[in-house]
Amino acid sequence: MSTRQTNCSEKLSHKRPAKVDRFWIGATYYPEHWDEKTRAKDPELMVDAGFNIVRMAEFAWTMMEPQEGNFDFSFFDSEIERLGRHGIRTMLCTPTAAPPVWLTRMHPEMLRVNENGVRMSHGSRQHACPSNPLFRAFSKKISSAMAEHFSGNSNVVGWQTDNEFNCHFNECHCEACQNAFRDFLRAKYAGDIAELNRRWGNVFWSLSYSDFAEIETPHQMKPAYVNPSHQLDYYRFINHSITAFQHDQVEILRRAGGKKWFITHNGCFNHIDYRGDFSKDLDFLGYDVYPMFNNRPDWRASSQAFALDMTRALAGNFMVPEHQSGPGGQPPYFHNNPLPGEARAMTWKSISRGVDSLLYFRWRTCRFGAEEYWCGIIDHDNVPRRRFKEISSVGNEIKKLGSKILGTSVSIDCAVAGGDMEAQDADSTYLLGLPTIFQAGANVHSVLLKRKFAVGAVHPEDDLSGLKLYFIPHWSFFKKEWVKKLESFVENGGTLVIGARSGSRDENNHVVADLLPGCLKELAGVSVVEYGKLNPDSGVRLELDFGGSSATAEHWYEALELEKGSRPYAVWRGLRHLDGQCAISLRNLGKGKVFYVGTYFTYNFADLFLPGISSEAGLEPVLGGIPEPIEVTVRKDSKRKLYFIVNNINEDCVLPSAPAGTDLLTGKKIAEGQSLKLEPFGCALVESTAS
Secondary structure (H helix, E strand, O other): OOOOOOOOOOOOOOOOOOOOOOOOEEEEOOHHHOOOOOOOOHHHHHHHOOOOEEEEOOOOHHHHOOEOOEOOOHHHHHHHHHHHOOOOEEEEEOOOOOOOHHHHHHOHHHEOEOOOOOEOOOOOOOOEOOOOHHHHHHHHHHHHHHHHHHOOOOOEEEEEOOOOOOOOOOOOOOHHHHHHHHHHHHHHOOOOHHHHHHHHOOOHHHOOOOOHHHOOOOOOOOOOOOOHHHHHHHHHHHHHHHHHHHHHHHHHHHHHHOOOOEEEOEEOOOOOOOOOHHHHOOOOOEEOEOHHHOOOHHHHHHHHHHHHHHHHHHHOOEEEEEEEOOOOEEOOEEOOOOOOOHHHHHHHHHHHOOEEEEEEEOOEOOOOOOOOOOOOOEOOOOOOOHHHHHHHHHHHHHHHHHHHHOOOEEOOOEEEEOOOHHHHHHHHHOOOOOOOHHHHHHHHHHHHHHOOOOEEEEOOOOOOOOOOEEEEOOOOEOOHHHHHHHHHHHHOOOEEEEEOOOOOEOOOOOEOOOOEOHHHHHHHOEEEEEEEEEOOOOOOOOEEEOOOOEEEOOEEEEEEEEOOOOEEEEEEEOOOOOOOOEEEEEEEEOOEEEEEEOOOOOHHHHHHHHHHHHHHHOOOOOOOOOOOOEEEEEEEOOOOEEEEEEEOOOOOEEEOOOOOEEEOOOOOEEOOOOOEEEOOOOEEEEEEOOO
C-alpha cells in the first residue's frame, strides 16, 4: 500500500508541534440525540464556555444515508450553520464505525468474525470488517458524499476518520480477512512460500505450507499455542488493513477539501503503527484522554502523564478529540466522579504534555443507549452545574492563552523507549508470565516523574538530542538499525540503560542465535551467560548487591559476562552458583555510559535503582524543592519557557520556590524563588523568558 503523505510528511518526532492555526477548544456534540427545545441554548452556552469548535456525526451514518444512496445532510447543515453564527466551527467525522442496519442486513458477510468463529451482529458499533471490499466501497461512498457536500461549508474546518480504530475489537477472522491476510503475506514474502516457511520457522510442529492459500489467521489455543512469528505477522496485517481503510477516506477528504481541512484520528489502541503510514497520512494524531479509568487517585496523575508521553512519542504534539469531563460509565463500570477542580487540573496536565487542541466528551449526558451514564459537561436534565462552570473556566483560559501555547514543544531530559507497535506486539506474543514492556516502562517513568525530573517517552529512531538519560525497558524485539543512533547518543554524553531480555528477538519474532542482548551486546559490552524466571513461591530470593546497599530482584535474573571494558555495578547474592556474578554492568563509551540491568524494572526496584543512575547521568529536577503532590512540566520554544504547575491532590499545596515570570492564568508577576500557593487541584502557568 502506498500512502500520500500530507501535512505530516516531515519526519515524525516527539518534538514536533501539531499543525493547527489556533488552539481548538470545544466538545463532542450529538445534536441528533436531542430535540430542538433541549438544544436551543447550546450555541450561547458554548460561547460562554469559551468554545470555538465541536465534533459531530461520527455515529450518524443512518441519519445521513437512511437508505442506500439516499443522502440527506440537511439536519447537520442546519446545526453547523446555527453554531457557525456564534463563531463555533465544526470538525466532522466519517461515520464508518457504526454502519446502518440496512447495510449489514444486505451484506452480512461484512460483519466481523471473532476467533471463536462467531459472527458479530448489528446492535452496537465497530461490527463491520475494514478488510471487506464491499464495506470499504460503501465506506468510500458515504465519505465521498459527505466530503463533496460539505466542501464549500466554511464552518467545517477539519475531519476525524472513523472513531477509535481497534477500540473494542481489534481482530477479525472473517473470509475477507483470510483472503486479505494471504495477499498481505504474498506481498511481504514476494510470493515465495519457502521464504515464509523459513522466516516463520514452520519446520517446528510440521507447520510448513505449500501454498499461501493454505494459511489462515491464527487462533490462539485452538487447540494449542500458535507460532509467534505467524501471530506477529497477523498483527502487522491488522495495522496494514486499518491503515488502508483510513487511507481511502483521507484521499477522499484531501481531494474535496485540499489544505483547508485538518485531518486526524482519535486513538490510541493495539495493533496500529502510529509512527508509520497511519499517522503520516494525517495532519496530526489524536488521542482520547480518560484518566478516571484509573480508580486510584494516588496513581491517576502518573498514569495520565505516562499515557500522554507515550502518545507524543508516536508523532509529536497532538489533539484530544475526547477528554474526560465527568465520570464515564457503561454497564460493567462507572468511574469516580472528578472532584471540584480535578477536571481542570487534568486538562492543564494534558496540555502541558503536548496537547495542542482539545475537545471534551461530551457536551450533554445522553439519556439512552450504551453510554447513558457517560457523563458530559451538562447533566441529563439539561441544567448546567458544577462541571459546566469548571469546564467554562478552563475553556476561557485556553481561549485567552492558546496562541501562547502553540508552537512550543515539551522539554524533557530523560525518557523511556516507547512508540513502537512491533516491539509491543512481539512482546505480547511470548510474555512468559512477565510484565509487558509497557508496564515496565510505566514503572520507570513513574519513578522519574515522582523525583520531579523532566521525563518523557521517545522512540529509539527519534531525535535523542537533549536527553541525558534514556531507558530501554526489556524490548525483546529490537532492530539492528536502531543501535547506531544509541551509540551516538552515548558517545556524545548520554547515559543509556538497557533492561533484561532486550535484543533477544529478531524481526521474524525468533530468538536470536547470538548471546543476549543480541544486537545490543557490543554496545552494552556484556553477554548474558545464564538467565531464569523468578517465579512466585519458588523459594528463590535473589538480591542485587550494590556494595553498601541492596535490592530484591523480581520476575527475572541474568548472569552477565563482562566485555569491552565493562565493570560490575551490582552483583548477585542469594544463590550459590550466582553469588558474586555481575547483575548490572557499566561501560564507559566516549563521553557517556551504558548500563545493562539483568533484572526487571518493577516499581520498587526502579525506585531503589534510579537515584544512583540519575546522579550518574547529571539529572536535576525541573525546579528545586517541588512537593510530592505538585507536577511541573515545561513547554518551550526558542525564546521562552512555559511552566505548567499542577496540584494533583484535593488539598492546598505550596510550591516553595516558583520560577520567575508571569502566571498567565492570574496575570500576577512572580519573583525568582517566590512561593506559590495552589488550591486543591489548582494550576498555574508561568511564562518565563529566562534561559
